[in-house]
Amino acid sequence: xxxxxxxxxxxxxxxxxxxxxxxxxxxxxxxxxxxxxxxxxxxxxxxxxxxxxxxxxxxxxxxxxxxxxxxxxxxxxxxxxxxxxxxxxxxxxxxxxxxxxxxxxxxxxxxxx
Amino acid sequence: xxxxxxxxxxxxxxxxxxxxxxxxxxxxxxxxxxxxxxxxxxxxxxxxxxxxxxxxxxxxxxxxxxxxxxxxxxxxxxxxxxxxxxxxxxxxxxxxxxxxxxxxxxxxxxxxxxxxxxxxxxxxxxxxxxxxxxxxxxxxxxxxxxxxxxxxxxxxxxxxxxxxxxxxxxxxxxxxxxxxxxxxxxxxxxxxxxxxxxxxxxxxxxxxxxxxxxxxxxxxxxxxxxxxxxxxxxxxxxxxxxxxxxxxxxxxxxxxxxxxxxxxxxxxxxxxxxxxxxxxxxxxxxxxxxxxxxxxxxxxxxxxxxxxxxxxxxxxxxxxxxxxxxxxxxxxxxxxxxxxxxxxxxxxxxxxxxxxxxxxxxxxxxxxxxxxxxxxxxxxxxxxxxxxxxxxxxxxxxxxxxxxxxxxxxxxxxxxxxxxxxxxxxxxxxxxxxxxxxxxxxxxxxxxxxxxxxxxxxxxxxxxxxxxxxxxxxxxxxxxxxxxxxxxxxxxxxxxxxxxxxxxxxxxxxxxxxxxxxxxxxxxxxxxxxxxxxxxxxxxxxxxxxxxxxxxxxxxxxxxxxxx
Numbered sequence: 001x002x003x004x005x006x007x008x009x010x011x012x013x014x015x016x017x018x019x020x021x022x023x024x025x026x027x028x029x030x031x032x033x034x035x036x037x038x039x040x041x042x043x044x045x046x047x048x049x050x051x052x053x054x055x056x057x058x059x060x061x062x063x064x065x066x067x068x069x070x071x072x073x074x075x076x077x078x079x080x081x082x083x084x085x086x087x088x089x090x091x092x093x094x095x096x097x098x099x100x101x102x103x104x105x106x107x108x109x110x111x112x113x
Numbered sequence: 114x115x116x117x118x119x120x121x122x123x124x125x126x127x128x129x130x131x132x133x134x135x136x137x138x139x140x141x142x143x144x145x146x147x148x149x150x151x152x153x154x155x156x157x158x159x160x161x162x163x164x165x166x167x168x169x170x171x172x173x174x175x176x177x178x179x180x181x182x183x184x185x186x187x188x189x190x191x192x193x194x195x196x197x198x199x200x201x202x203x204x205x206x207x208x209x210x211x212x213x214x215x216x217x218x219x220x221x222x223x224x225x226x227x228x229x230x231x232x233x234x235x236x237x238x239x240x241x242x243x244x245x246x247x248x249x250x251x252x253x254x255x256x257x258x259x260x261x262x263x264x265x266x267x268x269x270x271x272x273x274x275x276x277x278x279x280x281x282x283x284x285x286x287x288x289x290x291x292x293x294x295x296x297x298x299x300x301x302x303x304x305x306x307x308x309x310x311x312x313x314x315x316x317x318x319x320x321x322x323x324x325x326x327x328x329x330x331x332x333x334x335x336x337x338x339x340x341x342x343x344x345x346x347x348x349x350x351x352x353x354x355x356x357x358x359x360x361x362x363x364x365x366x367x368x369x370x371x372x373x374x375x376x377x378x379x380x381x382x383x384x385x386x387x388x389x390x391x392x393x394x395x396x397x398x399x400x401x402x403x404x405x406x407x408x409x410x411x412x413x414x415x416x417x418x419x420x421x422x423x424x425x426x427x428x429x430x431x432x433x434x435x436x437x438x439x440x441x442x443x444x445x446x447x448x449x450x451x452x453x454x455x456x457x458x459x460x461x462x463x464x465x466x467x468x469x470x471x472x473x474x475x476x477x478x479x480x481x482x483x484x485x486x487x488x489x490x491x492x493x494x495x496x497x498x499x500x501x502x503x504x505x506x507x508x509x510x511x512x513x514x515x516x517x518x519x520x521x522x523x524x525x526x527x528x529x530x531x532x533x534x535x536x537x538x539x540x541x542x543x544x545x546x547x548x549x550x551x552x553x554x555x556x557x558x559x560x561x562x563x564x565x566x567x568x569x570x571x572x573x574x575x576x577x578x579x580x581x582x583x584x585x586x587x588x589x590x591x592x593x594x595x596x597x598x599x600x601x602x603x604x605x606x607x608x609x610x611x612x613x614x615x616x617x618x619x620x621x622x623x624x625x626x627x628x629x630x631x632x633x634x635x636x637x638x639x640x641x642x643x644x645x646x647x648x649x650x651x652x653x654x655x656x657x658x659x660x661x662x663x664x665x666x667x668x669x670x671x672x673x674x675x676x677x
Contacts, residue, residue, distance in 0.1 A: 019228055019229070020139055020143075020225070020226055020228070021139060021142060022142055022143060022229050024142065027138070027142060031135050031138055031139070034134065034135065035135075058176065061176060061205070062132070062133055062176075064205060064224075065133060065136055065205055065224045065225075066133055066135045066136065068205065068225030069135060069136055069139050069224060069225045069226055070135065071225065
């Protein structure tokens with residue numbers, strides 16, 4: 001079960017995230033627990049692998065919006081980084097960034113279980 | 114007054130268009146206390162939900178699958194029914210913000226979202242702005258013709274005058290003749306179509322690059338535009354009306370104030386054009402009238418006179434002058450009565466000629482007040498002279514056409530006599546012949562009634578109208594007063610001489626005396642005397658003079674009597 005404490009440990013700015021949910025803790029936690037199931041993580045990785053940076057950008061951009069609103073700071077920052085590269089269509093090796101994102105997502109998934 | 118915006122019972126509806134569940138939830142949670150929140154997951158779903166006035170506000174995510182926010186925004190802005198619905202876009206892309214504002218978004222919310230208070234405040238502000246703008250839009254234009262309403266029209270003229278200073282301007286007022294009849298005969302729907310046609314044709318008729326128009330009321334149109342030849346435009350409008358409403362015979366009339374004086378207020382410029390337009394009301398020969406300064410000065414002057422009547426009566430600014438009437442049947446002329454004639458000594462405008470105010474007041478009915486005043490003053494004077502000289506000189510007063518229709522006429526006259534202590538024989542009434550043409554029955558009734566009470570009735574301007582003979586056949590009177598034109602034309606015109614002879618013949622037959630007025634010289638006097646005219650008045654004896662001066666005539670008469 002996800003808790004505020006666990007999220008603080010994860011590095012989330014829970015104060016801001018909670019405030020955005022008008023202080024409703026249960027709602028905040030419920031929304032956070034849906035993040036690991038976001039299909040955009042996979043969509044992003046698949047598109048990048050296929051060399052479709054535009055689709056990759058759209059998926060990354062959606063994730064960025066969600067993660068920012070929930071203030072899941074470490075993951076949000078990484079997704080911002082990859083979003084910027086993808087927006088500019090930068091041809092580069094995305095796997096290190098993707099692995100980092102994947103690892104953080106798995107960490108969050110574990111906290112949610 | 115109830116404040117609708119702050120009314121807690123009115124919960125406005127907002128639509129959140131956002132493909133991400135989490136974002137929808139967060140935003141919905143922020144807004145749900147203040148608003149009735151509806152959701153759409155993409156542009157298509159949102160488009161399905163949109164209807165005029167369905168939502169007070171749309172919160173729109175720009176990047177969505179199926180139909181993006183950018184595309185939806187463009188659709189909303191191009192739809193005349195949805196155009197006015199405010200949209201706040203939500204984006205994390207800085208570049209998109211400027212673009213969306215350019216495309217007509219009212220505001221934007223960045224992602225990650227600001228704190229709830231900030232979002233609520235933004236939404237509230239945008240809704241309020243949009244509602245205010247809608248109220249302004251609805252009062253800015255006339256809903257029927259889409260022309261500006263009066264207030265906005267004048268406000269925009271002030272702006273045009275301030276910012277575009279070069280060039281001359283024309284001011285036009287258009288009216289439709291007997292518009293009320295069109296409404297009554299063909300129905301309001303037809304009347305409305307006529308008004309719409311005029312409004313829709315104005316721009317094409319006056320090809321000015323700077324033109325604004327208004328329908329301030331009913332069938333009145335105001336047009337403000339650059340100065341050029343305007344009559345063609347009016348004719349074009351008339352042609353278009355004829356084409357569309359041939360059988361209705363819709364007649365337009367225009368008052369044009371060309372190259373208007375920019376130093377006077379726009380409202381006053383249009384007042385001038387309106388007065389100009391009113392001049393040709395009901396005139397089927399002219400449909401265009403141009404403002405003319407002399408006419409304007411005259412109307413302003415007339416307005417002033419009308420405004421000042423009551424105070425003039427109150428302050429005795431109306432002065433009664435008296436012109437002597439002489440009985441010329443004997444060897445020497447003998448003063449037998451006087452005619453009371455009104456003069457106006459205005460405290461600021463000076464002496465006003467009767468020709469300037471009597472026709473004006475006859476036209477608008479104010480003459481009744483003046484006449485009533487003169488009757489009272491004349492009666493008072495008769496009594497004064499009686500006391501002073503022991504001599505009763507009857508005075509005749511004018512009874513205007515409008516007085517004849519006054520149901521209280523008899524009562525008023527009785528009161529004038531009793532208030533001033535004189536008898537029916539001392540005040541004679543002169544009713545103009547033209548009153549008979551207006552309403553023969555009433556004139557007959559009034560004269561009979563007044564005569565039965567002992568008052569003497571003279572017919573003024575006798576022979577000037579076309580009902581002279583008719584009148585004396587039906588109405589019994591006491592004096593015939595020859596129209597002054599007969600006396601004036603005596604020398605150059607034999608016909609006048611003959612007519613006077615005829616009238617005197619008629620008077621003899623009726624057994625009433627004839628009074629000739631306008632007698633200026635001895636020749637006229639001799640001729641009239643020769644023809645058998647009994648009483649004369651005119652400059653030969655004296656012009657109308659103030660009461661004090663008139664006393665000299667009385668004194669002379671008294672002396673003459675004493676000598677005999």
